[in-house]
Amino acid sequence: MEPVVKVENLSKKFGEFIATNAISFEVNKGEIFGFLGANGAGKTTAMRMLSGLLTPSSGQAFVAGFDVATQAELVKKNIGYMSQKFSLYEDLTIQENIEFYGGIYGLSRQEIKDRSKGIVDKFQLASVKNKLVKTIPLGWKQKLAFALALIHKPKVVFLDEPTGGVDPITRRQFWDLIYEAANDGVTIFITTHYMDEAEYCDRVSIMVDGLIKALGTPSELKKSFDVDSMDAVFQLLARGTANK
Numbered sequence: 001m002e003p004v005v006k007v008e009n010l011s012k013k014f015g016e017f018i019a020t021n022a023i024s025f026e027v028n029k030g031e032i033f034g035f036l037g038a039n040g041a042g043k044t045t046a047m048r049m050l051s052g053l054l055t056p057s058s059g060q061a062f063v064a065g066f067d068v069a070t071q072a073e074l075v076k077k078n079i080g081y082m083s084q085k086f087s088l089y090e091d092l093t094i095q096e097n098i099e100f101y102g103g104i105y106g107l108s109r110q111e112i113k114d115r116s117k118g119i120v121d122k123f124q125l126a127s128v129k130n131k132l133v134k135t136i137p138l139g140w141k142q143k144l145a146f147a148l149a150l151i152h153k154p155k156v157v158f159l160d161e162p163t164g165g166v167d168p169i170t171r172r173q174f175w176d177l178i179y180e181a182a183n184d185g186v187t188i189f190i191t192t193h194y195m196d197e198a199e200y201c202d203r204v205s206i207m208v209d210g211l212i213k214a215l216g217t218p219s220e221l222k223k224s225f226d227v228d229s230m231d232a233v234f235q236l237l238a239r240g241t242a243n244k
């Protein structure tokens with residue numbers, strides 16, 4: 001089976017500075033791939049290239065079957081994207097946000113109606129769907145933003161620190177949604193600074209100074225670094241210090 005994300009020697013230079021340095025990896029259908037690294041490691045730059053938002057300096061990447069350099073518009077249409085500053089419209093209601101995003105992704109009226117009902121039912125939003133988004137708690141906004149990133153049934157969804165600022169229980173609930181989407185065959189590409197979340201991924205890569213320094217399942221990485229947590233793996237690689 002063709003990987004959903006295929007990256008070969010992908011680089012991005014800003015002047016002389018190499019933000020992403022010849023990274024290569026593949027992500028399969030329905031896989032949850034954790035993309036980790038310290039601040040400034042080059043994750044956002046790589047993710048923007050994979051989302052068709054930033055042109056690579058060299059190398060290649062195919063996402064959902066499209067070349068990010070030459071078919072950026074097709075890439076954008078076939079992926080979902082949710083960033084930490086997810087772009088819900090605070091002054092619109094939940095229902096209006098759903099309709100707005102359905103429209104942006106070119107869904108028909110009937111599709112918007114069906115998927116809107118699906119989202120409202122799944123998240124038990126019937127009683128609040130006419131409330132302005134700015135009045136609902138952050139955890140609900142994150143779940144809504146995730147549902148909207150999936151509204152057009154993309155093959156892959158990019159989640160850039162999607163669970164910032166909420167308590168561990170709310171984060172765990174968000175992960176139930178991630179597992180559900182992955183079970184439905186959606187490929188999940190996620191950055192996070194929470195190491196408990198790194199443990200939940202099928203595979204994890206760790207970037208340091210533009211390079212991928214480690215890539216494997218959480219248990220493979222823990223074994224190869226002879227530590228008992230992803231936090232310790234991360235400390236060894238990204239911070240250059242042991243923290244057993």
Ligand SMILES: Nc1ncnc2c1ncn2[C@@H]1O[C@H](COP(=O)(O)OP(=O)(O)OP(=O)(O)O)[C@@H](O)[C@H]1O
Pocket residue numbers: 014017019037038039040041042043044045046
């Ligand atoms: N447009 C730009 N021009 C120049 N340098 C840039 C540009 N965008 C990013 N950089 C630099 O590239 C490096 C990688 O940045 P990037 O945002 O990709 O890191 P990151 O791993 O996503 O960090 P964070 O976790 O803080 O978001 C940083 O040193 C940053 O200053």
